[in-house]
Amino acid sequence: MKQIKIGLLGMGNIGTGAYKTLEMNKARIAANTGLDLTITRILEKDLARERDVTVVPEQFTQEADDILAAPDIDIVIELLGGLEPATSFMLTAMQNGKHVVTANKAAVAASYDKLLNTARANRVMFRFEASVGGGIPILNALTTALSANEYEEIRGILNGTTNYILTQMAENGLSYDRALKAAQEQGFAEADPTADVEGHDVANKLSILISLAFGKRVPPENIPTVGITGLTMRDIEKAAADGGKLKLIALARRKGDDIEYSVAPTFVANDHPLAGVRNEFNAIFVRGNAVGELMFYGKGAGPLPTGSAVMGDVTEIARAIAR
Amino acid sequence: MKQIKIGLLGMGNIGTGAYKTLEMNKARIAANTGLDLTITRILEKDLARERDVTVVPEQFTQEADDILAAPDIDIVIELLGGLEPATSFMLTAMQNGKHVVTANKAAVAASYDKLLNTARANRVMFRFEASVGGGIPILNALTTALSANEYEEIRGILNGTTNYILTQMAENGLSYDRALKAAQEQGFAEADPTADVEGHDVANKLSILISLAFGKRVPPENIPTVGITGLTMRDIEKAAADGGKLKLIALARRKGDDIEYSVAPTFVANDHPLAGVRNEFNAIFVRGNAVGELMFYGKGAGPLPTGSAVMGDVTEIARAIAR
Numbered sequence: 001m002k003q004i005k006i007g008l009l010g011m012g013n014i015g016t017g018a019y020k021t022l023e024m025n026k027a028r029i030a031a032n033t034g035l036d037l038t039i040t041r042i043l044e045k046d047l048a049r050e051r052d053v054t055v056v057p058e059q060f061t062q063e064a065d066d067i068l069a070a071p072d073i074d075i076v077i078e079l080l081g082g083l084e085p086a087t088s089f090m091l092t093a094m095q096n097g098k099h100v101v102t103a104n105k106a107a108v109a110a111s112y113d114k115l116l117n118t119a120r121a122n123r124v125m126f127r128f129e130a131s132v133g134g135g136i137p138i139l140n141a142l143t144t145a146l147s148a149n150e151y152e153e154i155r156g157i158l159n160g161t162t163n164y165i166l167t168q169m170a171e172n173g174l175s176y177d178r179a180l181k182a183a184q185e186q187g188f189a190e191a192d193p194t195a196d197v198e199g200h201d202v203a204n205k206l207s208i209l210i211s212l213a214f215g216k217r218v219p220p221e222n223i224p225t226v227g228i229t230g231l232t233m234r235d236i237e238k239a240a241a242d243g244g245k246l247k248l249i250a251l252a253r254r255k256g257d258d259i260e261y262s263v264a265p266t267f268v269a270n271d272h273p274l275a276g277v278r279n280e281f282n283a284i285f286v287r288g289n290a291v292g293e294l295m296f297y298g299k300g301a302g303p304l305p306t307g308s309a310v311m312g313d314v315t316e317i318a319r320a321i322a323r
Numbered sequence: 324m325k326q327i328k329i330g331l332l333g334m335g336n337i338g339t340g341a342y343k344t345l346e347m348n349k350a351r352i353a354a355n356t357g358l359d360l361t362i363t364r365i366l367e368k369d370l371a372r373e374r375d376v377t378v379v380p381e382q383f384t385q386e387a388d389d390i391l392a393a394p395d396i397d398i399v400i401e402l403l404g405g406l407e408p409a410t411s412f413m414l415t416a417m418q419n420g421k422h423v424v425t426a427n428k429a430a431v432a433a434s435y436d437k438l439l440n441t442a443r444a445n446r447v448m449f450r451f452e453a454s455v456g457g458g459i460p461i462l463n464a465l466t467t468a469l470s471a472n473e474y475e476e477i478r479g480i481l482n483g484t485t486n487y488i489l490t491q492m493a494e495n496g497l498s499y500d501r502a503l504k505a506a507q508e509q510g511f512a513e514a515d516p517t518a519d520v521e522g523h524d525v526a527n528k529l530s531i532l533i534s535l536a537f538g539k540r541v542p543p544e545n546i547p548t549v550g551i552t553g554l555t556m557r558d559i560e561k562a563a564a565d566g567g568k569l570k571l572i573a574l575a576r577r578k579g580d581d582i583e584y585s586v587a588p589t590f591v592a593n594d595h596p597l598a599g600v601r602n603e604f605n606a607i608f609v610r611g612n613a614v615g616e617l618m619f620y621g622k623g624a625g626p627l628p629t630g631s632a633v634m635g636d637v638t639e640i641a642r643a644i645a646r
Contacts, residue, residue, distance in 0.1 A: 021471055021613040028473050031538075129468060135614035137468030144467070145452060145460030148344055148634030150351050215354075273620055276599045290344040291458035291621065291631035297596055298617035308614035311471030 003036045004318040007067030007098075009089055010080035011044040014103060016051045017303025018077060018310040023053055025311070035318045037311075041067050043080075068092045075317055077310060078102040087111050094122045099321070101313040103130035103306050109204035109220045112211055125320060127313035132205045133158060135305030136298040137312065138284045142213050149288030151213040153253040158205045160280035160300045161189040161196035162228050162248045166265075167278045169236050170245055176231060188280050188301075198227035199248065199263045206250040206263060209284075214252065214259050226264040235265075244269040247277070326359045327641040330390030330421075332412055333403035334367040337426060339374045340626025341400060341633045346376055348634070358641050360634075364390050366403075391415045398640055400633060401425040410434050417445045422644070424636040426453035426629050432527035432543045435534055448643060450636035455528040456481060458628030459621040460635065461607045465536050472611030474536040476576035481528045483603035483623045484512040484519035485551050485571040489588075490601045492559050493568055499554060511603050511624075521550035522571065522586045529573040529586060532607075537575065537582050549587040558588075567592040570600070 008015055019039060022029075030036055042059050043066070067073055068089060076093040078100060080086045087107045090100050095118065102108065108115060108128045119126035129139045133156070142151070157163050161183055168179040180197070183189035195201045203220040210218050228248055239246045249266035252259055268275045273295045277283040282300025287293050299305040331338055342362060345352075353359055365382050366389070390396055391412060399416040401423060403409045410430045413423050418441065425431065431438060431451045442449035452462045456479070465474070480486050484506055491502040503520070506512035518524045526543040533541050551571055562569045572589035575582055591598045596618045600606040605623025610616050622628040 017613075024612060025471050025473055029471055032470060136617060137464045140468035141460045141464065144639055145463035145635040146631065147355060148348050148352055148638050149631055150348055273599065276596065288631060289347060290340075290627045290634070292625075292628055294459060294619075294621035296617075296619055299615045302615075304613045305615055308469065308472055308611060311613070312468040315471050316467055 001030065001034060001036045002322055003038055004075065004321060005073050006037060006039045006075045006077060006314060007070065007073040008039050008042045009064070009067065009076065009078045009086070011042050011051070012079070013303050014081070014306050015042075015044070015079040016053060017307035018079060019055065020053050021304060021307030021311045029315055033315060033319055033322070035322055037314060037318055040073065041070065043067055064089055068098070069096055073098060074321060075099045075101060075314055077314065078104060079310070080104070081106075083107055083110055087115070090115060091118050094118045094124050094126065097122060097124060099125040099317045101310055101317065102128050103310055104128070105131040105201070105204040105208060109207040112208070112217060125317045127317065128208070129313050130306045130309035132208050133282050133284055133296070134298070134300040134302065135308045136282060136284065136296045136300065137309065138296050139208075139212055140312070141296065142209075142286070146286070146288055146291060149290045151254070151286065151288050153287040154209055154213055154251070154284065155274065156206070156209070156250045156284040157247055157274060157277050157282050158202045158250050158284070158300060159196055159248060160282055161193060163277065163282070164188045164280045165197070166228060166236070166246060166248065169231075169233065170240065173233070175233065176229070197229050199225040202248060202250050202263045206252060206261060209250070210252050210259065210261060214254070216259055218261060224262045224264070228265055231265055239267055242267065245275050247274060249274075324353065324357060324359045325645055326361060327398065327644060328396050329360060329362045329398045329400060329637060330393065330396040331362050331365045332387070332390065332399060332401045332409070334365050334374070335402070336626050337404070337629050338365075338367070338402040339376060340630035341402060342378065342630075343376050344627060344630030344634045352638055356638060356642055356645070358645055360637060360641055363396065364393065366390055387412055391421070392419055396421060397644060398422045398424060398637055400637065401427060402633070403427070404429075406430050406433055410438070413438060414441050417441045417447050417449065420445060420447060422448040422640045424633055424640065425451050426633055427451070428454040428524070428527040428531060432530040435531070435540060448640045450640065451531070452636050453629045453632035455531050456605050456607055456619070457621070457623040457625065458631045459605060459607065459619045459623065460632065461619050462531075462535060463635070464619065465532075465609070469609070469611055469614060472613045474577070474609065474611050476610040477532055477536055477574070477607065478597065479529070479532070479573045479607040480570055480597060480600050480605050481525045481573050481607070481623060482519055482571060483605055484516060486600065486605070487511045487603045488520070489551060489554075489559070489569060489571065492554075492556065493563065496556070498556060499552070520552050522548040525571060525573045525586045529575060529584060532573070533575050533582065533584060537577070539582055541584060547585045547587070551588055554588055562590055565590065568598050570597060572597075
């Protein structure tokens with residue numbers, strides 16, 4: 001059986017989820033593809049962390065080049081997060097002829113053209129399904145099965161933290177502060193929730209969606225972005241009285257020859273499919289000129305859902321290598 | 324620009340939808356793929372029908388071999404429906420080295436192994452996204468982006484006719500007979516609705532899903548199948564009183580080392596994502612061991628949604644040819 005060797009950059013929460021996804025489903029992937037996918041090296045400092053996976057100390061390295069420049073590694077998975085050194089590592093891996101998979105929305109949104117051009121110039125594949133919607137396979141759908149459509153509108157709930165907070169405010173009458181605290185206790189919000197609650201995380205994801213669906217590059221800082229920190233219980237109650245819900249919506253739609261886009265708390269009527277998306281779930285609503293209305297719903301974050309998307313990308317690349 | 328030549332078998336409602344989808348989006352597909360996709364020949368007797376597309380009489384033929392044996396045709400789209408001659412035409416096209424795309428759930432479910440083995444033996448691609456869920460790209464998701472999961476459960480509303488009838492009974496208090504008549508008037512049900520209301524259409528689709536998701540071949544006639552003709556208003560009201568809805572559910576799930584499967588009217592609690600799927604819409608709920616719960620929602624039938632899926636398959640094949 002042909003072996004595909006994988007280097008993993010980063011084994012925190014998400015890296016461990018990707019490793020575990022492969023560990024759980026390696027045999028199934030091998031049966032489906034005829035390929036033996038193996039993570040051979042891992043860039044990670046923290047060897048002591050409890051991970052609940054079978055990893056041997058010899059797999060770990062603290063030298064990025066042990067992966068980025070290793071002649072035997074086919075695919076590099078970047079799960080360090082943050083802009084640097086993640087972006088430089090991805091570019092170096094591509095320049096060394098390695099295919100790259102990432103979940104890093106901030107890095108992809110910030111350096112979209114550079115990353116895609118570098119991949120193209122080095123004739124390697126670059127995939128980032130996990131960067132938008134976590135486990136929901138939206139990027140794959142937009143770029144393959146739906147690609148015979150002209151997209152008219154994309155409307156997404158793309159951040160589980162804020163959707164959890166808004167759901168708790170609407171359904172259980174929690175104040176914003178108490179709902180945020182509940183999200184933090186459940187592990188849905190970080191200690192510093194700024195990137196989530198101010199909408200920056202969603203703007204990164206919308207920037208990526210606009211590039212793929214509309215072929216237009218809009219850096220996230222150019223997307224008008226309003227978070228949920230200004231919302232009060234009165235706003236939530238008014239939406240309910242009007243027959244709907246407030247959701248943090250990422251919107252991109254065609255308007256004549258142009259695209260309009262925004263991230264903002266938005267009224268969603270109760271009969272719209274997005275209104276039923278509760279708590280930490282994400283969903284992306286798409287309207288195409290042939291397919292009409294579609295919605296994709298699922299877990300937008302978490303180690304295993306993200307691991308599913310990362311290893312889906314890895315499997316697709318492995319299949320293409322084998323061809 | 325490289326031209327990919329396509330032969331179309333059948334230009335009724337669905338064939339016209341596929342033709343129109345390509346006509347609307349040909350320029351966009353060319354910009355995305357660098358390929359000129361052109362339907363050059365059409366097997367169809369009815370030349371007089373109003374189709375609202377630009378088709379010239381010279382494209383039509385009444386001889387299947389003008390397409391199946393034409394040396395210049397790369398891809399054959401089968402949209403005749405029914406088992407024969409559709410199945411024989413697909414097999415002949417494959418034996419002649421042509422890639423095949425179909426929306427024909429009955430033919431795929433009846434001859435799954437034969438069609439896939441013939442495609443493999445002749446080294447051609449065979450795709451049938453439109454056969455399950457119409458425009459919803461569920462087969463592509465299960466076989467690519469989600470393929471690093473072990474699937475635990477698939478639960479689908481896979482027939483728009485029956486879902487429309489059940490929605491009208493539950494929401495507007497229509498009797499079964501009046502709801503069926505309304506479905507026929509809206510164009511959601513055929514004059515003879517047997518295949519839909521008795522669940523046979525759904526059993527075909529579930530058979531295909533089981534093959535792809537669980538790697539197990541279960542002919543549709545072996546799937547325990549109950550339709551909706553026996554349902555009364557009392558059943559609908561009881562479900563509502565119990566906090567849910569009756570839906571015609573196609574179910575397949577892992578049980579130990581085995582798979583259990585059925586098609587039957589099933590109680591769905593109101594907080595399940597499938598409960599909100601109304602009228603002619605379809606949805607497929609998937610649980611994978613890494614990704615957790617996902618749902619795909621959209622139009623399960625109709626000329627343009629089906630055209631979207633068919634032309635998505637054609638575009639993917641064209642990209643692979645070009646590589």
